[in-house]
Amino acid sequence: MRIAVDAMGGDKGPHSAVAGAASAMVEDPSLEIQLFGPVRTLEDEISRLPRPLAAAASRLDLRDAPQVISQDMRASQALRHGQASSMARMLECVASGDAQVGVSSGNTGALMALSRRALGTVAGVPRPAISTAIPTRNEGRCYLLDLGANVDVSGDRLIDFALMGDIMARHVDGIAAPRIALLNVGVESTKGAASVLKADAELRRISGLNYQGFIEGDGIFAGEVDVVVCDGFVGNAVLKASEGLARMLVQRVQATFEAHWGSRLVGLLARPALKRLKSELDPVRYNGASLLGLAGIVIKSHGSCDAAGFHYALKRAVQEVRRDLPSRLEAELVNRRPLPPSSEEGGSSHGRAVVR
């Protein structure tokens, strides 16, 4: 298994990616990881790793890429001027087959744009989507997509997202008949945005899809569905709001106990429970978003994740390679889509469909 890693995408530099990659190699010595970035920077970072990780890190395959795509660079700029970046070189390596999967914590818009150009899409998908799993009640998880690759989408694209979510949940997570729902402002079939109402009508007609109809925002966490589909604007807002709220609540839990539990005894007793709680509420527990619809596998790690979070994203990458997700999408999407994607939409200002 060969993984190409853009080491330069993290908000706080290459530490999380380098340490996360080394830790993944400690856990699975059969992994081969290519690390992209300015070689001197990567070597410096490796030299600062603690001993057990440093030993594994010596097996990292360092690939020089002098340029870094910043978090605020526009996708169009990255396409035009980003050839020498760690992100673009990582993707070239995936496109050539030198690595089976690419992982980056970098600029999401640039990653999607460069991935589309380097890899193309499967089954004529005009708009790949971004999806991540979020924790639900009863220790479950739910995929949410799209998370920001596409805004102002049509009903046809929501149908693609639903089908891609279904295929991913079946093949990568082994759920026999994933429960799919469309996010809406009400559960009645008459309320909501025009694109959502259209997609609902079409999804009801697709045989073999375990489509549950509409769900409201609170349903995402209720554990009653496996895939929630929405426009990228909505999904991005919901995901980021949830991350912000979870951070705020964890802080309040800590503040509550610090303010009221002065005694050392109680503090000692509370510590393990609080620690466990914090990890349960950790928004990056399921770190590693999938770029769905590409003719190749690319995983987006959270920009602010730590080494453990990056390690988790690498595991997700391995899982998608093992299940060969792009081939499943290619094989199943074409037959199940009610309509071929309109070529007009594929050529819109949001980017061309590059079918490899």
Added chain:
Amino acid sequence: MRIAVDAMGGDKGPHSAVAGAASAMVEDPSLEIQLFGPVRTLEDEISRLPRPLAAAASRLDLRDAPQVISQDMRASQALRHGQASSMARMLECVASGDAQVGVSSGNTGALMALSRRALGTVAGVPRPAISTAIPTRNEGRCYLLDLGANVDVSGDRLIDFALMGDIMARHVDGIAAPRIALLNVGVESTKGAASVLKADAELRRISGLNYQGFIEGDGIFAGEVDVVVCDGFVGNAVLKASEGLARMLVQRVQATFEAHWGSRLVGLLARPALKRLKSELDPVRYNGASLLGLAGIVIKSHGSCDAAGFHYALKRAVQEVRRDLPSRLEAELVNRRPLPPSSEEGGSSHGRAVVR
């Protein structure tokens, strides 16, 4: 101060409204509250109140309304067939001036439609919005709007929402220069839905508005702005997702302590802190959403709130009456809007602009 209350809107019957109204009258004996619903049902509910509330409840002015608008009734149906409902009769009472404000926990779509017909709008607002305050870090609060009254809105409507949020935060909450932001998928000015980009450009040109530009979903809870503006679809999804997440996290906090803190001593020590925490995380702490842009004051209480939540919504109602919010909106909106609302949009399928 006279308040008209639709007692029949709650998810669990009239208890929260009746007990909440009685508790508000205990706190402020100068309040006069008219309670709308089937009189027999209201009398039954009052007879079950504990003694201190029952004394206050004897001063409730019961107004018979045989019909109840259910949570799943369509707005169009409520407009056509809801004349004898507790919601419609409550609103008539506000329209006639018999009460200064109306409060309901009922069906939001029906409440908005009936309110528009009964009260009209101010300053030619074609689309009133729904707004509620949500808790932020550092014990602050932030208004979010719109929360579901309008989907698929244009940039002009987002501008109205921003101006109405500004006027409310200044006059009702006394914030001198409320920080206003537009919700978007990135903070750069080139990313996002077309309506959002258009509204951003116009808002920058409005003098005297403390417009901060774009904010992402996690910014809602960061305490850095006072008003966050978005389309009703997005606002509804974000608010409901946040409520669902908060409920899930509170359950996990409880489960964590139940699982790990067997000893009675620790349980006793933990109880006050856990109780305080639960109330801090309570999603209905700021219960009482404002229907903004109406030529009258209507407060929407959460359908699942308890008596304390309903009481909180009544306090919000009193505050909006004291600050005479509709007059402020009427006086300030017209002068500050960059463009008059297009008559075409006001007459769209989402409802007509009923300017009184």
